[in-house]
Amino acid sequence: MSLFLRILCVGLALLAQASAAQDVRYSAFGTIGYARSTDEHRYQRAVDSDGTLARDSLLGAQIDAALTPELGATVQARLAPAGNNDEEVNLRLPWAFLSWRPDNALTIQAGKMRLPVLLYAENIDVGATFPFARLPVEIYAILPSWDFYGVLAGGHWTPGALEVDLDGFAGWSRTSARVYMRNRPGSEGPVAWYEGIHGALAGTVLTVRRGDNRYRLGVLAWDARLDTMRFGKEYPYVPIAPGTGYYQTSNALPGPGVVMRDRIRSQIVSVGFENELPGGFRAVGEGVLRWGERVDQAAGTDAWGGYLSLLRPTGAWTPYVYAASLRSSSRARKLYAKLNGSRIPDSVPDAALLNASQIWGADTVILSDQRTWAVGTSYALASGQVLKAEWQRTHVGRKSAFLDVPEGTSEGSRQLDVFSLSYSFSF
Numbered sequence: 001m002s003l004f005l006r007i008l009c010v011g012l013a014l015l016a017q018a019s020a021a022q023d024v025r026y027s028a029f030g031t032i033g034y035a036r037s038t039d040e041h042r043y044q045r046a047v048d049s050d051g052t053l054a055r056d057s058l059l060g061a062q063i064d065a066a067l068t069p070e071l072g073a074t075v076q077a078r079l080a081p082a083g084n085n086d087e088e089v090n091l092r093l094p095w096a097f098l099s100w101r102p103d104n105a106l107t108i109q110a111g112k113m114r115l116p117v118l119l120y121a122e123n124i125d126v127g128a129t130f131p132f133a134r135l136p137v138e139i140y141a142i143l144p145s146w147d148f149y150g151v152l153a154g155g156h157w158t159p160g161a162l163e164v165d166l167d168g169f170a171g172w173s174r175t176s177a178r179v180y181m182r183n184r185p186g187s188e189g190p191v192a193w194y195e196g197i198h199g200a201l202a203g204t205v206l207t208v209r210r211g212d213n214r215y216r217l218g219v220l221a222w223d224a225r226l227d228t229m230r231f232g233k234e235y236p237y238v239p240i241a242p243g244t245g246y247y248q249t250s251n252a253l254p255g256p257g258v259v260m261r262d263r264i265r266s267q268i269v270s271v272g273f274e275n276e277l278p279g280g281f282r283a284v285g286e287g288v289l290r291w292g293e294r295v296d297q298a299a300g301t302d303a304w305g306g307y308l309s310l311l312r313p314t315g316a317w318t319p320y321v322y323a324a325s326l327r328s329s330s331r332a333r334k335l336y337a338k339l340n341g342s343r344i345p346d347s348v349p350d351a352a353l354l355n356a357s358q359i360w361g362a363d364t365v366i367l368s369d370q371r372t373w374a375v376g377t378s379y380a381l382a383s384g385q386v387l388k389a390e391w392q393r394t395h396v397g398r399k400s401a402f403l404d405v406p407e408g409t410s411e412g413s414r415q416l417d418v419f420s421l422s423y424s425f426s427f
């Protein structure tokens with residue numbers, strides 16, 4: 001990948017010098033966003049009862065250069081909270097690609113791009129382009145990565161009143177996933193870290209437009225490996241006395257042995273729509289189904305999520321409501337419940353270590369079981385400037401992968417409210 005990036009950077013630098021006499025467009029975007037929860041525990045990395053600007057605030061800029069009538073270059077830079085650290089802010093390049101368009105029906109892009117699977121995936125950082133205070137985490141956190149390095153080929157047709165786009169893409173991604181555990185063998189108290197994930201991906205997206213209505217179908221396959229974390233397909237039960245035992249979650253514990261894996265292979269199918277309704281209303285919805293091979297289900301790979309929103313633009317105002325849900329497979333939920341409920345009496349030698357291993361094993365199941373209701377509105381101050389306010393109530397069933405709940409605190413059947421206020425611009 002380093003060689004690929006060097007070639008791309010050199011090419012962009014040379015082409016940028018040659019583009020002085022060509023068409024170059026500059027744009028900027030950003031959001032100042034405040035969020036506060038009614039729960040003292042962190043939700044979505046940064047939101048708690050103290051309030052934060054860290055979840056939604058960012059600043060970005062983009063350059064689009066027409067190098068020749070057929071060849072173009074796009075570079076986008078974004079300054080935002082780091083994707084691999086809870087405390088830092090960093091500068092990244094979500095977009096850095098070359099595009100070749102020999103005619104109106106064909107486009108080929110190569111470089112670093114956004115995965116175009118979901119409706120707002122490509123403009124997820126540009127808050128002024130969508131009405132929600134924040135895109136529902138129940139859908140937009142289900143993708144393995146937002147970015148990828150590779151090639152995208154797209155076709156465009158206009159049969160009758162329709163516009164049809166068919167895009168195929170392939171490449172690889174390297175990203176980080178936040179892992180929170182209530183304890184970890186060898187440490188005291190909760191532990192959170194970012195696990196590196198890298199692998200190849202491929203997919204296709206079909207988008208159909210008719211006027212202001214848009215419909216999208218996406219398919220994505222992903223084959224990735226974890227940098228350090230390992231998980232088991234099953235954790236064998238080890239009896240130590242009548243009615244007492246534990247699940248072997250590590251080969252460091254006595255037992256028949258557990259096969260640990262570092263590979264996640266998953267497939268994703270998504271559907272989405274934006275549709276005008278009678279009376280000036282507008283409906284927006286998306287659904288995603290993610291599943292993996294049988295060996296991966298224990299890690300919570302299998303899940304489904306979706307949201308449905310109703311909006312009513314009225315002048316500068318766009319009030320909205322939406323309902324969203326994200327749930328892992330029943331197999332993953334049962335495995336989590338089995339491990340989470342396993343306890344050894346204190347009188348048993350090494351009971352503390354064994355009990356900690358059960359909690360650790362449960363937390364390797366990256367489980368999500370939550371649903372959200374939200375009410376909000378956006379107000380267009382001027383072209384490209386939007387104020388937004390939102391209240392959302394999230395109910396956590398068995399567990400939410402986005403909520404940091406320490407050991408000893410009931411994490412199931414929890415309810416929290418999140419209030420958001422933001423200002424977004426784009427010009």
